[in-house]
Amino acid sequence: MxxxxxxxxxxxxxxxxxxxxxxxxxxVYDADKIIEKIGLLRSSFAGVNLKIKYAAKALTNVSILKLMRQQGVEMDSVSVNEARMGMLAGFSPSQIMFTPSGVSFGEIREAIELGLQLNVDSLPLLEWVGQNYGSQVPVSIRINPHISEGGNIKISTGHADSKFGISILQRADMLAIVDQYQISVAGLHIHTGSDFKNANAFLKGADVLFDLASDYPNLTFIDFGSGFKVSYKEGDHITDVAELGRQVSAAFQNFCQQYGRELELWFEPGKFLVxxxxxxxxxxxxxxxxxxxxxxxxxxxxxxxxxxxxxxxxxxxxxxxxxxxxxxxxxxxxxxxxxxxxxxxxxxxxxxxxxxxxxxxxxxxxxxxxxxxxxxxxxxxxxxxxxxxxxxxxxxxxxxxxxxxxxxxxxxxxxxxxxxx
Missing domain, CATH: 2.40.37.10 (Lyase, Ornithine Decarboxylase; Chain A, domain 1)
Known part of the structure; x- marks a missing residue:
């Protein structure tokens, strides 16, 4: 304004x-401000194969979703109903990441039947997918890295006591389930919360995911979630997205060289965009x-x-x-x-x-x-x-x-x- x-x-x-x-x-929403934020994120990560997935829970109005799609942004959903709104806005199911937390297996089955990209955040869910679909459904795995950084504890999701993700300490258990059922793991995901002021939290998370990636040779993407801090009042310390882009892009490019091929780098901003x-x-x-x-x-x-x-x-x-x-x-x-x-x-x-x-x-x-x-x-x-x-x-x-x-x-x-x- x-x-x-x-x-x-x-x-x-x-x-x-x-x-x-x-x-x-x-x-009242200003479309120009949303478009400006999308452009800032893209320019900050210009050196990598970036994919932006809008975290629709922040603002789910179908017209906002259509604006995101018009700007080439894809979508992250936490419920099947959010995903259905995205599809109503014109997103294809394959453009929608589905990251549930403790939902029923019935909702998981519905998401798979819709064709959404499933992000698995518990060992019981990983085993259920293996038992029911084997290698037929490529999944992403959400990792809890035991990183405690960010803002209000109510929006901090990567610490050891958080309900979100599979603990990095359960690495061997994850791999055992994947091997037992020959589950296709397409991506690794991390989201440690919101309001990070600098790149440190992302780089810590990157170290965890890059190391874990050696267990999964067929990855197509690494997903860093989001957590960019925005300004709510004059003088607020915000995330320097350009500097974040430089540091994380360099680390990601180095990882891709060691991994042997170029992967996609995903982010799931919600608050940052809207x-x-x-x-x-x-x-x-x-x-x-x-x-x-x-x-x-x-x-x-x-x-x-x-x-x-x-x-x-x-x-x-x-x-x-x-x-x-x-x-x-x-x-x-x-x-x-x-x-x-x-x-x-x-x-x-x-x-x-x-x-x-x-x-x-x-x-x-x-x-x-x-x-x-x-x-x-x-x-x-x-x-x-x-x-x-x-x-x-x-x-x-x-x-x-x-x-x-x-x-x-x-x-x-x-x-x-x-x-x-």
């Missing part, structure tokens, strides 16, 4: 005009002055953006309606009936009832983690593409809240008696 003569714009479109046209609260593109626009309902705090209460809450309450995450907030107002300090809170805080002691241009605020960096895990808690509607979504805003998800209605509920006629007599009394 750019400031131009005190007007907030996305691709030259006034954000307040978008709010007026589509209503509030509203998620976070900065997203803005959650909300309206100020009331400004409530207490003896110790001044609260700005908005028409949204943790049901729309749960990250501040779940991860203690920071989101920059802009007062779009009054950007030149004198600075005051506020607690910005939502309308959910429990502690529901977006920001504490946040300096903002004076906020008045009716002002439109924008929560920045809301593209990743915003709408995709939203809910109908307190029987609230989820917001609409808009994509700004080539200078024009497009509605890509309608605002929910009361009928949406009732969809799927069954009004069984088992209380009618009791209710009739009560009404007569």
């Amino acid at each position: 750019q400031l131009n003569n005190q007007t907030y714009q996305i691709q030259g479109v006034d954000v307040l005009d978008i709010a007026d046209e589509f209503g509030l609260p509203l998620y 976070s900065e593109s997203g803005h959650l626009l909300v309206k100020t309902n009331i400004v409530k002055e207490n003896p110790t705090r001044t609260f700005v209460a908005v028409d949204s809450g943790l049901n729309h953006l749960i990250r501040p309450m779940m991860y203690d995450s920071y989101h920059d907030i802009k007062n779009i309606s009054n950007p030149a107002g004198s600075t005051k300090t506020y607690n910005v809170v939502g309308y959910i009936c429990e502690t529901d805080t977006f920001a504490t002691d946040r300096p903002l241009p004076e906020v008045r009832p009716g002002d439109v605020l924008s929560f920045e960096n809301a593209g990743a895990y915003g709408f995709s983690m939203s809910s109908n808690y307190n029987a609230r509607f989820r917001p609409a979504e808009v994509l700004v593409y080539e200078g024009k805003p497009y509605l890509i998800r309608q605002r929910e209605t009361f009928e949406d809240l009732l969809r799927g509920q069954v009004d069984v006629d088992i209380f009618s007599e009791e209710l009739r008696v009560m009404s007569e009394e």
Whole structure:
């Protein structure tokens, strides 16, 4: 979002005009920012055979998936339903990596029948694949490298106590199952979490995978997952993707020479591609002055953006309606009936009832983690593409809240008696 003569714009479109046209609260995504991030990743790994697999769980709207496909990005899914959305967006099954965690064998079978690339993250699943498919289904194996780096523990996935992946200490067990059933291993995968500031975590993971690769002579790819740190506020230390590209590419090229042929290098960015593109626009309902705090209460809450309450995450907030107002300090809170805080002691241009605020960096895990808690509607979504805003998800209605509920006629007599009394 750019400031131009005190007007907030996305691709030259006034954000307040978008709010007026589509209503509030509203998620707005900037396609140019997504395309910019894809280009940065490609240029940073220009020296290797790179394949980008968008981690769709970050933002699963079909229009966003179509944008990724248009840009030559493939897809990573964690459920069959995500994969089906990808196929609806035009991805072929072979372009979709399926990385489940503890799902039923029924879902695994469905994924295989669809033709997805299966990523195996447990020994029981590896054995099940061998027993049921033998060498017929090429798989990738997700390794837990016992590397503890990154941000919030809730998004750290590569440490020894994590539920994700097969422990590197079980290397011999993996190989024994693969040999017993002649399983075709096409790739090795690692994802140690999010918010890595430099290449160290990736290079540590690379050492693990490169060493493990000697057990599997027919690999076609190595998958490093993701974990690039993005900026949520001014001064944040972010991942230097260009430097990461130089270091990891050099290590990968050296590995390929030793392995004897060139493999594909895969990454699965989610937050990195869509976070900065997203803005959650909300309206100020009331400004409530207490003896110790001044609260700005908005028409949204943790049901729309749960990250501040779940991860203690920071989101920059802009007062779009009054950007030149004198600075005051506020607690910005939502309308959910429990502690529901977006920001504490946040300096903002004076906020008045009716002002439109924008929560920045809301593209990743915003709408995709939203809910109908307190029987609230989820917001609409808009994509700004080539200078024009497009509605890509309608605002929910009361009928949406009732969809799927069954009004069984088992209380009618009791209710009739009560009404007569």
